[in-house]
Amino acid sequence: MIAGAGAVGRSIASELLENGHEVLLIDKSPEAVSVARVPEAEWLLADACEITSLDEAALERCQVVIAASGDDKVNLVVSLLAKTEYGVPRVVARVNHPKNEWLFNEAWGVDVAVSTPRLMSALVEEAVSVGDLVRLLRFSHGEANLVEMTLPDEATLVGTRVGEVAWPQDTALVTIIRGTKVLIPDPDDALAAGDELLFVAAPAQEERLEELLSAHRRGRRRQRE
Template structure:
């Protein structure tokens, strides 16, 4: 897979290091001081402004599978996302949101498939760590209008001992995995649920309330 990363600061480099062993990675950076080929020698490095069509054309962005707009400038990330999608038809565009107040911009109308807001993700992880008996949204998948959500079953859950197949999930919700202590459990139909289980779902936003009621307040159904 070919991946272009705009921004070779701490975030961009960290992403590149994670991907470079398995994928062909190109780093785009406009600040010459941030160009350090020896830091990630297996990556391709290009000096230039990722918001300039000439640079994107020179690296043949249309041949890339994924573009990651990871600069520290939200305006640059939005512009690159739009260019990647509209001018080069890149299949997958991931954009970093630096200021949560700008998050409303990072949607499919600006070419963004997945928006990653570090403050929001940290807040979600804090909520996930302390929230039992509530639904916590961990990540938004803008392109498909779906979310990754987590529900921790309380110890006295009425679902304790009942198999996964008894869950009559909303049409637009899918159970992805069950986290039980150190175990990651594939949700087979006959797998019994337990109090304290962390259930991860991919679900449409409009199905979240129904999912919350099903798992946490089944007597209200």
């Protein structure tokens, strides 16, 4: 179920339908309920913040709820109801304003919070930053983040095998992007300058991870803007 049938909600619905999912779009605005735009989806003209509406939608049947409206208050209420009243296994919520991001956590029923402003700023940082850890996505339910760092030329880990690195606790290297190749990390793989490393890491370990990856070779002084 997708709460919010605006441009974002409809786009998500179209993608999911193409991948073989069944999708229900809910919006309380008659102008937003445009069946012709996503004819393969089910539609419901209703307020997704009302229990009666969610009963009508048979939310207990849903495996995933996406709170995709342009109002953070609505997205939080939908997330909380979906998780606590209907036991939906996975709840994904859109964050519209960065100042509200701290609210989108397990206490409000959110498993994954997607902040468009943060994603855009992260993509900019990722494009221009080498040697700095960039947070790409926060996984609310697991208290972990998806983070990325491009290994600088002077890093001490250049040439070190993955299996020889003492990674911080609660940190997992999930992917190495090397040029046009996406590599599944192998203990015998040697890290190379320019590698884009993607980790799932606990927030408390991010500083230690950045220090480990960006440490300069002996004789070089670490500098940051």
